[in-house]
Amino acid sequence: MILDTKNKIGDIYVTDPATGTEYVHEGRFTPYISKITSLTDIGIVSNQGYSIALANLLVYETVPNKLTIGTPKERQIIQRNDENRAMVNVSGTYRSEDIPGSVEICAELAENARRGKSVDWQSVDSFADGEFSGTLELMAGGWYTVKVRVKSDGAYMEEEISRVGVGDIYLTAGQSNSASFGQDKTTPANDTVSTWDPDTGAWVFSSDPQVSWSGSFVGTGGSPWPTLGDYLTEKYGVPIGFISAGWGSSVVTDFLPENNKHYKRIRIPLEEFGVNGIKAVLWHQGESDAINGTSSEQYKKDLLTVIESSRSDAGYDIPWVIARAAYHTQSSAEAEQRVVAGQVSACNDINIFVGSTTDDLLDGYRSTTDHVHFRKAGLIEHGTRWGKALDAALYHGTEDIYIGNVYTDQTDKGYEISFRLNNTGSDTAEYTAYMAVYESGVLSDVSAMGSGAVEADSFADINGVIDIPQDSDGFDVKLFIWTGEDTPVTLPIKLV
Numbered sequence: 001m002i003l004d005t006k007n008k009i010g011d012i013y014v015t016d017p018a019t020g021t022e023y024v025h026e027g028r029f030t031p032y033i034s035k036i037t038s039l040t041d042i043g044i045v046s047n048q049g050y051s052i053a054l055a056n057l058l059v060y061e062t063v064p065n066k067l068t069i070g071t072p073k074e075r076q077i078i079q080r081n082d083e084n085r086a087m088v089n090v091s092g093t094y095r096s097e098d099i100p101g102s103v104e105i106c107a108e109l110a111e112n113a114r115r116g117k118s119v120d121w122q123s124v125d126s127f128a129d130g131e132f133s134g135t136l137e138l139m140a141g142g143w144y145t146v147k148v149r150v151k152s153d154g155a156y157m158e159e160e161i162s163r164v165g166v167g168d169i170y171l172t173a174g175q176s177n178s179a180s181f182g183q184d185k186t187t188p189a190n191d192t193v194s195t196w197d198p199d200t201g202a203w204v205f206s207s208d209p210q211v212s213w214s215g216s217f218v219g220t221g222g223s224p225w226p227t228l229g230d231y232l233t234e235k236y237g238v239p240i241g242f243i244s245a246g247w248g249s250s251v252v253t254d255f256l257p258e259n260n261k262h263y264k265r266i267r268i269p270l271e272e273f274g275v276n277g278i279k280a281v282l283w284h285q286g287e288s289d290a291i292n293g294t295s296s297e298q299y300k301k302d303l304l305t306v307i308e309s310s311r312s313d314a315g316y317d318i319p320w321v322i323a324r325a326a327y328h329t330q331s332s333a334e335a336e337q338r339v340v341a342g343q344v345s346a347c348n349d350i351n352i353f354v355g356s357t358t359d360d361l362l363d364g365y366r367s368t369t370d371h372v373h374f375r376k377a378g379l380i381e382h383g384t385r386w387g388k389a390l391d392a393a394l395y396h397g398t399e400d401i402y403i404g405n406v407y408t409d410q411t412d413k414g415y416e417i418s419f420r421l422n423n424t425g426s427d428t429a430e431y432t433a434y435m436a437v438y439e440s441g442v443l444s445d446v447s448a449m450g451s452g453a454v455e456a457d458s459f460a461d462i463n464g465v466i467d468i469p470q471d472s473d474g475f476d477v478k479l480f481i482w483t484g485e486d487t488p489v490t491l492p493i494k495l496v
Helices: 225-236 264-273 287-292 296-314 333-345 376-393
Strands: 002-007 012-015 022-024 066-071 077-079 085-095 102-109 119-123 131-139 141-152 155-174 193-196 203-205 240-244 280-284 320-324 352-357 401-403 407-411 414-423 429-439 442-454 458-466 475-482 489-493
Touching (some): 085 155, 131 141, 155 225, 155 264, 280 352, 296 333, 414 429, 414 442
Parallel strands (some): 077 155, 155 280, 280 320
Antiparallel strands (some): 002 012, 085 131, 429 475
16 A cells, blocks of 8 residues: 655655545654655755655555554653653554553663653553553653553563653754854763754754754854753753754844745744743854944844744744854954844843853964864853853752743732742752842832742742732842852843
8 A cells, every 4th residue: 555645844744545544754654664665855845944755655564563662762852841840742653463451651760860750650542543642751850761561462562762851952043153163073071962853853962063954054063062061961960952053154134034044944943842842042143244234223123033933933932042243254343343232232131141252262262264163162162151151041040959930920919920949959958039129220129939948859839929010111020049059049020
């Protein structure tokens, strides 16, 4: 029997003409297909970014006693949530001569993992067509090994996917210094750093050059991302994932949605990974705009348009972190200063943050040939500076304390502010939280949000109400959170 195929972004969709059932290619065809003939049209065949065309899928009889895991994939990173956990989808197919008595899934934490907790066997749904699907709630950490077993007629079939992590995923965008044009390649020292391959959907070890879309203007050299991955996973003990969306020599307007050039490389991953599926976008771009003489006001306007479009397509206010970057041998210092001013003015220190600074990395850091891209010392310093910028912007608390997103809701009593504090350590953690109100920069009120203790591997919901006018212009709010340290975590809050 021949299955029909059709192109869609990122996946192959196959429809069984006998039943009308549609399947998505995630490895689940393995039990059906023992041979593929007339493989044609591989490559870029769509202006939507990428797709794969397969013709003449020749299907043979199914193989008895075959178990295949479609998701998760090896080396996959799943974005943790405000509870420092993730719901990990486990799905696939089984083939047995008898109807199975049960399908069960579990997750085993690797012995050398710094964070995480194993989850014992639990039953999941199975269906008459040979598919199974369920979820595992996993704490941030890993690697995990996800296992599936099917019990049929007193015997088990068992399969597993190793190196599955729950941590943080970053979408990197911009021009060549974000896109593997460095003079020297770099490699993470930690195995728990992965990069998503948008052409195949697979996850790979994050050694340079970073994988990207086929046909993209991406270099074959080094990037700062392996160093950043090492910095974050060493400091916070969770796996780190990257998605590379940069394009060499691009200007900021190339990423405007209406120009239909590079914005799709931002949009597609945001849609693919879903709401809250990516922690932040890391933006390193500006050199070409300095050459072109882009004004501060225009750069800010265009960048904010890209950011707002990304949030509309993502379905949530994904944070952006903006590097101060404009240096190029073909631009002037004045032109570079204008671009950097536009980058900084686009940041509000609430959900658009100032990132690393790289324009001062010159002699000893830049390529010995073009003096624009970075050599190894520059890439390492670049990645380290990104880590320190993310410490300040996104990683609040201590090594064992994880503070999730802060939410504000306007009520008839004022503004209600809430967040979740997670204790990822092995001991009980004490906390104290206050909020301070500033009117035109002057402290006007301080109120307690509460104090208490959070058991290990648990969390506390903290909230409070600020009574200020509904027209909140001129008012700023900051949270101060002590978690056993002398210096509190300080978070600026946007009133909406």
